[in-house]
Amino acid sequence: MGTDFYLLGHESAEDQRLIRQAQDLAGETSWLFDQLDIPVGARAIDLGCGPRGVLDQLSARVGPSGTVVGLERGEDTLARARVFVAEHGLHNVELIQGDARATGQPPGSFDLVHARLVLVNVPRPEEIAREMVALARPGGAVASHEADYWPHRCDPPCPAWDRLFELFQAHSRDHGVDLFVGSRSHRLLREAGLTDIQVRPIVYVYPKGHPRREIFVHFIQNVRTELLEAGRIEAKELDGLMTELVAHLAREDVLVISHMFFQVWGRKPHHAG
Ligand SMILES: C[S@@+](CC[C@H](N)C(=O)[O-])C[C@H]1O[C@@H](n2cnc3c(N)ncnc32)[C@H](O)[C@@H]1O
Structure with missing residues (x-):
């Protein structure tokens, strides 16, 4: 098990998917940031920022007198984030390569310390939760947005989906990745010292035509x-299962149920203990 394992990889297609996804998730993230009362001039960090993540949204929140640090481990992904930041003139965003x-x-x-959809893709998520709380100033905010595969399924059921999900879970487990970390992310942050914790659950259905309906197909491709x-x-056999799954998802009468997402936020106490 490599310490650098990251479930979804750094292929260009994955980064393109992340850039589109950032657009899809912008409304939820905006809601989360509204709960945090981020002052203009604040110093914020986004861990595992990906090729775009929330950098533009944080940049706008902290304003020209604030600073946003985007930290990303993948070199190619970081290069794509640099292009995004330059193209959007995000002068208050500083990008660094590093380990969350x-x-x-x-x-x-x-x-403010923020991370979105990082813990669900890596082994030892508690180490990242600890770093998140450590980085916040006393009284500062920590916010997380994570997935949990618990409700993730389609209806009517599809044997190819079930078999592929078994394989995906086994692969994740082998690398120490917990696909169900979302529901315990509040606990990881609490154990790391976060207080005043609040949780917002989010779940979707993806009917035919929904832009995120094929997300599981993309993950298996990754x-x-x-x-x-x-x-x-x-x-x-894998290709046969994928063909079966894609055909199933092309049906009008099939509904895809999303992962469950957990937005968790809280404050670092002014005095520890
Ligand atoms: C699913 S993507 C989410 C990207 C972004 N947060 C967003 O919501 O669009 C997870 C990102 O975390 C990065 N990552 C994974 N493990 C990391 C680590 N230990 N340190 C820094 N970045 C990491 C990956 O390279 C990837 O870009």
């Missing part, structure tokens, strides 16, 4: 090579 578990940023130096290399399945 040990950022090297001074503890207690941020008014891990295809690893599944084959690990000998979990033969290419022919």
Whole structure:
């Protein structure tokens, strides 16, 4: 199990998906930021910012006198974030390559620490939760937006979906990734010292035509090579399952139920203990 494991990979197609997804999630993130009372001039950090993430939204919230640090481990992904920041003239955004578990940023130096859809893709999410709380100044805010695959399914059911989800879960488990971390993200942050914790649950259905309906197909494409290399399945069988799944999702009468998302936010106490 490599310490650098990241479930969804850094292919260009994945970053394109993340850029589109950031647009889809902008409303929810805006709602979350509204709860936090982020002052103009604030110093904020987004861990695992991806090629876009919430950088533009945070940039607008803190204003020209504020600072947003976007921290991302993937080199190519970071390069795409640099293009995004330059193209959008986000002059108050600073991008750094680093590990969200040990950022090297001074503890207690941020008014807001945020991470979205990072814990659900990596082993040892508690280490990132600890770093999130450590980075916040006393009285500062910590906010997270994570997924939990618990409700993730389609109806009517599809044997190909079920088999592919079994494979996806086994692959994740092998690498220490908890696909169900969303529901315990409040606990990870509490154990790391966060207080005044609040939680907002979000779940969707993706009917035919919804832009996120095929998300599970994309995830399996992302891990295809690893599944084959690990000998979990033969290419022919995998391709057959994918064909079956895509055909199922093309049906009008099939409903996809999303992951459950948990937005969790709280404050770092002024005095520990
Ligand atoms: C699913 S993407 C989400 C990106 C962005 N937060 C968003 O919501 O659009 C997760 C990102 O976290 C990054 N990541 C994973 N593990 C990391 C780590 N230990 N340190 C920094 N970034 C990490 C990945 O490279 C990827 O870009």
